[in-house]
Amino acid sequence: MKEGEKEIELIKKGKRLDGRGFEELRPIKIEVGVLKRADGSCYFEMGDNKVMAAVYGPREMHPRHFQDAKMAVVKYRYNMAPFSVDDRKRPGPDRRSVEISKVSREAFDPVIIKEYYPKTAIDVYVEILQSDAGTRTAGINAASVALADAGIPMKDMVSSVAVGKIGGEVVLDLSGMEDNYGEADMPVAMVARTNTITLLQMDGNFKKEEFERGLKLAMDACHKIYELQRTALIERYSKSVGEGEGEE
């Protein structure tokens, strides 16, 4: 938010516009195995974000010269539907989605055990159907669950959330309004079991102390999201056992 623009009061009486406290996540909803053709899939809601992730593979890598003789190659495509934003987004990859796809793929690199499937490709497709800030983090959360649903061997899942600064306060999980009129935005992805960061980006203005507090806040929230991801998977698979809902 540059000075001189109209100021929007993002914090009133210690609460945020949607009534949340500073360290509160938006409501999260997770559905596992929502697509028939994909090997694994997940529908994920985080506030007004609606995101779908699908995983195909391990499958044969085309073209073949992209194969890696030692391990599987993970491909990650973050894509926004044209109707997912206020002003229609032109279909196809733009520079923003190329960058997000790259850092999201790298966020999964330490956890996926690629050595089990040399010469193959693991394709992760993330579609943003409705957006309200934090789409890359919602996409990563969805992709984690979809990878697990596809049975891809992983050391752990990845969980992700953004922190930011609004009205001078460090807050968790920015909404669209807060992102547009706030002072800083920092998406973080973390491996819960090891407490290690696999994605970190930031723009805006953070003092060093604010950054350090924001990082801690994001890491705590990632643990909460991780539990929701786990619970969703456990529910899905304890239900299907013995109900004749086998795979084809």
Place this chain on the structure above:
Amino acid sequence: MGLEVMDDIRKDYVYDVLRSGKRVDGRGFREYRAISVERDVMKRAEGSALVKIGDTEVLVGVKLAPGEPFSDAPDKGIIMTNAELVPMASPEFEPGPPNENSVELARVVDRGIRSSEAIDLEKLCIEEGEKVWMIFIDIHVLDNDGNLVDAAALGAIASLLNFRIPNERHGLTGEDTLPMRDTPVAVTTVKIGGNILADPNLYEANAATSRLTVISNADGALSGMQKSGNGELKEEEIVEMVKIGIEKAKEIRETFLSNFL
């Protein structure tokens, strides 16, 4: 195939040398290679800089042209940052449309310039809703020996510090200069094994599992960050990298940018 074997050998070499507490080129862990910044090197560009960090060489040119503003910011100029990893700069670079590495490079440099609000975009308005100045920051990598981000970011802000607005060429009148309001500086560190190294050369960059670029403003506040690479970072490692980032940025700013302000 041959190249991949060489990569592995070089990686082992970097690790071996680190194990004895040294870097492959003998630098301290937080020490930069020699930096040089030469400005106004290209006369057709409205601003330019040639930055060298060791053997890494990046040329940045700034061009301006009048254009239509975005509908949601009718009174603001436009910044467009682009990076070309031209094939002359490395045997690994190939001609063709921008790939994810050049897109990332351009967007991280752009993030620092934009977030720091170094450019007063409202001063670039020619006629509200109709015409504004578009600033094109073009990063041309000439020789890649690692740490392109820091070189490109330094080149970008150095070029911007004294660019001219080509009013006359476009039949316009107005101020021909626009002072910058801040000087964002990018500092990249990598993690190799348990070590954190500033300004990785190419061998180190290829051996590293994680890289973190930290961009900070003249007052020490952070204006951009980007983690890159396949590895993981612990909280305390990130905090350390940010600390190094802010300290080194201050040194680089004082040495190479302060005399231009």
